[in-house]
Amino acid sequence: MTSDDLARAVRRHVLRMTNSGRSSHVGSALSCADLLAVLYAEILDIDPAHPDKPDRDRFIMSKGHAGAALYAVLAETGFFDTRLLAQHYRNGSFLSGHVSHVGIPGVEFSTGSLGHGLPVGAGLAWQARRMRKTWLTYVLLGDGECDEGSVWESAMFAAHHRLTNLVALVDWNGLQSMATTEETLALEPFADKWRSFGWEVDEIDGHDHAQIRKAVQPGQERPKVVLARTVKGKGVSFMENQVLWHYRPPDDLELAGAMSEVAP
Amino acid sequence: MRSRFFDDLLGAAEADPNIVFVTGDIGFGVVDELQRKCPGQFVNAGVAEQNMTGLAAGIALAGARVFTYSIANFPTLRCLEQIRNDVAYHHADVIVVAVGGGLSYGALGMSHHATEDLAIMRAIPGLAVAAPGDAAETSAVMADLVANGGPAYLRLGKAGEPIVHRAPIQLCRGESIALRTGGDIVLFSTGAILESALRAADLLAQAGVRADVRSFPWLDPLDLVAINDAAHRYPTIVTVEEHSVIGGLGSAVAEILAEMPHSASLIRVALPPRFSSLVGDQEYLRGAHGLDPASITHRVLEQMEVNRGLASQVR
Numbered sequence: 001m002t003s004d005d006l007a008r009a010v011r012r013h014v015l016r017m018t019n020s021g022r023s024s025h026v027g028s029a030l031s032c033a034d035l036l037a038v039l040y041a042e043i044l045d046i047d048p049a050h051p052d053k054p055d056r057d058r059f060i061m062s063k064g065h066a067g068a069a070l071y072a073v074l075a076e077t078g079f080f081d082t083r084l085l086a087q088h089y090r091n092g093s094f095l096s097g098h099v100s101h102v103g104i105p106g107v108e109f110s111t112g113s114l115g116h117g118l119p120v121g122a123g124l125a126w127q128a129r130r131m132r133k134t135w136l137t138y139v140l141l142g143d144g145e146c147d148e149g150s151v152w153e154s155a156m157f158a159a160h161h162r163l164t165n166l167v168a169l170v171d172w173n174g175l176q177s178m179a180t181t182e183e184t185l186a187l188e189p190f191a192d193k194w195r196s197f198g199w200e201v202d203e204i205d206g207h208d209h210a211q212i213r214k215a216v217q218p219g220q221e222r223p224k225v226v227l228a229r230t231v232k233g234k235g236v237s238f239m240e241n242q243v244l245w246h247y248r249p250p251d252d253l254e255l256a257g258a259m260s261e262v263a264p
Numbered sequence: 265m266r267s268r269f270f271d272d273l274l275g276a277a278e279a280d281p282n283i284v285f286v287t288g289d290i291g292f293g294v295v296d297e298l299q300r301k302c303p304g305q306f307v308n309a310g311v312a313e314q315n316m317t318g319l320a321a322g323i324a325l326a327g328a329r330v331f332t333y334s335i336a337n338f339p340t341l342r343c344l345e346q347i348r349n350d351v352a353y354h355h356a357d358v359i360v361v362a363v364g365g366g367l368s369y370g371a372l373g374m375s376h377h378a379t380e381d382l383a384i385m386r387a388i389p390g391l392a393v394a395a396p397g398d399a400a401e402t403s404a405v406m407a408d409l410v411a412n413g414g415p416a417y418l419r420l421g422k423a424g425e426p427i428v429h430r431a432p433i434q435l436c437r438g439e440s441i442a443l444r445t446g447g448d449i450v451l452f453s454t455g456a457i458l459e460s461a462l463r464a465a466d467l468l469a470q471a472g473v474r475a476d477v478r479s480f481p482w483l484d485p486l487d488l489v490a491i492n493d494a495a496h497r498y499p500t501i502v503t504v505e506e507h508s509v510i511g512g513l514g515s516a517v518a519e520i521l522a523e524m525p526h527s528a529s530l531i532r533v534a535l536p537p538r539f540s541s542l543v544g545d546q547e548y549l550r551g552a553h554g555l556d557p558a559s560i561t562h563r564v565l566e567q568m569e570v571n572r573g574l575a576s577q578v579r
Contacts, residue, residue, distance in 0.1 A: 058326075101354070109325070113349055119315040120350055123322020127284075130304055131327065150346075153315035161307075 003209045006076055007037035011235050011262045013072035013085050019255040021068075021089030023097050027233040027245035028142065029069035031173040031206075035140060035228055036073045038212040045135065048078035051105040057135050058124050060109045062117020063142035063171060064099040070107065071095050079106030115148025117141060118168060122158045125166035125223075136218060140169045144176030147185050152197065158223040159198025167218055168199075168225040171206065173232035177246045191227055199225045206230035235262050265456060266363050266423040268399035270294055272406040273331060277302045283410070284323055288316045288334035290363070294423075313338050317346035317360070324356040329413050336364040336378035340385060340417065347417075352390045357413040360385075365395060365419040365455055366506030367535075367553075370546040374539050378419070382454070383511020385417040386484050392416035392437065393484040397458030400429035401441070401481040408437045421456030422546075428458050428479075438485030440478050447474035449500040449564075452491075454480040454513040457506040460550065463557035464504070464564070471565055475502070480513060491520050495527040500571070502531040502564050506555060509534035531567045533560050 001009070010033045018026040040046075045057045061070045068088060075082040087093035094103035098112025111117055121139035128135055145151060158166050172190070174181055181187050194201045200219035204211040206228025215226040232246070233239030236258040239250075250258055274297055277283045285298060289311045299306045309316035313334060320330040332339050339362050340347065351358045362378055369376040385393045394409070394416065396402040402420065409416055433441065440452075444465060453461035458479050465475040476498075478490060494501055501521070503514035514532030521527040535553050542552055550556050554563060 110349065110353055113345055115314070116318055116346065116350055119318025119346070120322040120325070122315070123319035123324070124326045125322075126307070126319065127323040127326035127328055130284075133326075150312075150314035150318065153310075153312035154318065157309060157312070157315050157319065160310075 001041060001076070003037045003041040006041045006073065007034045008262060008264060009076045010037060010069055010072040012259060012264060013075070013082070014068045015236070015250060015255055015258045015262065017068045017072065017085055017088040018249040019252065020086060022249050023068065023089040024247040024249060025065040025068070025097070026249060027175070027239055027242065028063065029066040030234050030236065030239065031230040031232045032063070032066055032140060032171040033069055033234065034207045034209060035169055035171060035212060036069055038209050039138060039216065040073045040077050042213060043216055044138070046106070048106065051079060055133065055135050058108050058121070058137040060111070060117040060121050060137070060139045061099050062111055062139050063114070063145055064111030065097070067097055067099040070099055071104070074104070074106040080104065114142065114145040115150035118151050119154040121166055121168070122154045122163060125158070125163040126161060128165055129163065136165050136167060138167045138169065138216070140171060143170055143172045143174065143181050143187060144184070146170065146187055155194070155197045155199065162221060163223045164219050164221065166223045167216055168223065169216065170225065170227050171230050172227050173230040175232045175241065175243050175246065179243060194225045194227070199223050201225055201227060203227045204229065207234055237261060265396065265399055265402050265421045265425050266294065268402045269361070269406065269420055270298065272403055272410070274298050274301065276406070276410040277305050281305060282328050284328045284330045286316055286320050286323070286330060286332045288313050288332070288338055290334045313342040314346055317343040317358070318350050320358045321346065321350035321354060321356040324358045324414070325354060328357070330358045331361055332358060333361045333363070336362055336369060336376045337381065340378070340381050344384065347391070348388050352388050352415045355390060356415060359409050359414040359416045359418055361418045361420065363420045363422065365421055366457070367546045367549045368422040368456070370544055370549045373543070374541060377540065379508050379535055380511065381419060382483055382505070382507050382513070383515065386511065386516065390415055391484070392482070394482050395419040395455035396481040397453060397456060397479045398425060398428040400427060400433050401479065404433045404435040405481050408435065412437065419455060425456050426459045428462065435481065438482045438487055440480045440482070440487035440490045443477040443479060445476050447476040448498070449473060449502060450476040450478055450494050450498045451502045451504055452478050452480055452513060452517060453504045454483060455506055457504055457555060460555065460557050460560065461504045464560035467557055467561040468564060471561065473565065473568070483513060483516060486516055488520065491517055495521055495524055498528050500531060500568060501528045502533060504533045504560055506550070507534055508537050510537050529571050531564055533563055
């Protein structure tokens with residue numbers, strides 16, 4: 001499956017999952033769909049038949065509230081049956097709103113509390129280098145997540161130890177749960193912050209698959225961060241750039257409208 | 265206790281390159297040998313405990329056995345969620361080590377008093393909790409941790425505590441140790457207050473009460489057999505700990521006794537659930553908060569007297 005097809009499939013799953021589960025964060029899931037699609041279609045060295053193979057690349061979904069998108073991409077790439085996605089958010093299911101690894105093949109790490117993914121990713125990368133392993137660690141963060149101090153603790157650590165086998169991606173959609181990032185706790189100058197912390201920075205259009213593909217290659221001498229400019233709710237016109245769709249699930253009418261915009 | 269921990273850790277690290285030590289910028293002068301002999305197994309995460317603990321989880325999930333290390337509350341409360349979500353939920357092979365349990369760093373002030381750690385660590389599912397009573401117990405616990413790994417929390421005292429056990433001891437995880445037997449009541453102790461508990465037993469003997477002593481280097485798993493047995497054997501169980509009266513050994517024992525149809529009466533000797541702003545060294549603060557041998561003895565005798573009075577009223 002091409003990354004474009006995968007991104008569309010993920011968006012369609014996410015819309016159905018948030019509609020049927022009455023679950024939130026549809027906007028956050030749609031904004032990172034292209035990043036996930038490129039990683040899972042082309043970049044990550046992983047094997048759905050052997051989700052625990054020792055030399056796999058590690059991917060941590062640090063913005064765990066977009067769990068629906070991760071579950072969707074895992075199901076579409078063969079880690080489990082796509083029919084299970086209908087269980088998202090349901091009583092008795094394993095597919096919780098925020099990413100949880102228990103019972104779900106392919107989920108590397110459970111998240112949901114922000115600011116946890118990058119420290120863990122730094123640990124994976126540090127140990128991989130120590131053991132002379134060539135696998136890479138990728139961590140996807142939200143932009144609002146970068147309010148967390150622990151993100152910057154680990155940013156310092158990764159740069160200090162020159163963890164070139166670590167790639168961070170920030171889904172920089174500019175909106176957090178109540179307002180824009182700049183109104184909430186200004187991230188700008190965001191790229192300069194990462195540079196001053198010792199990271200190699202790529203600023204890209206986070207919906208342009210060619211740009212994503214090129215940017216996620218690891219840094220040469222320092223850890224790499226990909227600041228991916230995205231649109232919250234990307235792909236559904238009435239959800240795009242609306243804070244409302246951080247928490248609101250689409251009702252049946254809205255789902256029909258949204259699905260017509262994200263054609264298979 | 266601290267010195268023994270580092271001796272044992274060094275031995276284990278030299279034998280197993282899979283053991284990694286991550287410090288939160290603590291251990292000046294005491295980690296040098298480890299750093300020199302096992303450089304690839306040592307990393308200073310800086311004054312950043314959240315990253316230290318998440319990092320440790322990552323290192324562990326990539327195959328290592330990791331010890332994190334810092335003072336008092338820094339490796340526990342400062343990064344509690346990393347312990348809960350990253351370490352415990354993922355069964356990551358991480359052993360969180362805190363030096364300076366209880367009032368070890370007394371005069372440094374309230375920020376450095378680790379007096380709720382056992383309660384909080386004990387509440388986290390899947391996390392073993394150890395608080396050895398002296399260097400020998402530290403070695404016994406370390407042997408288990410090195411062999412079987414984490415997730416676990418290890419509360420150490422400081423350097424230079426009195427040695428209680430004359431000979432090395434061997435211990436299964438969760439096992440407690442009887443130090444004195446054959447008496448009328450029993451003192452349960454956890455952590456480095458053990459020596460004071462023994463001295464309290466001596467004072468109690470002078471007052472005509474023969475007190476046995478049992479040390480609990482493990483709070484989780486807890487030696488339920490020993491507690492159950494004691495509840496039948498003795499009319500009174502006393503718990504002694506350098507920890508808040510909320511949630512530590514006393515609470516753990518109370519929880520068990522409360523669910524038994526007939527059991528011993530319980531006397532919990534612990535720190536009151538109040539912050540101490542009093543300045544003083546560990547010995548001074550123990551005395552000020554009723555944890556020196558004389559105060560423990562006084563409290564036990566007084567409560568036994570009260571209990572006898574209550575019992576006669578019931579009759």
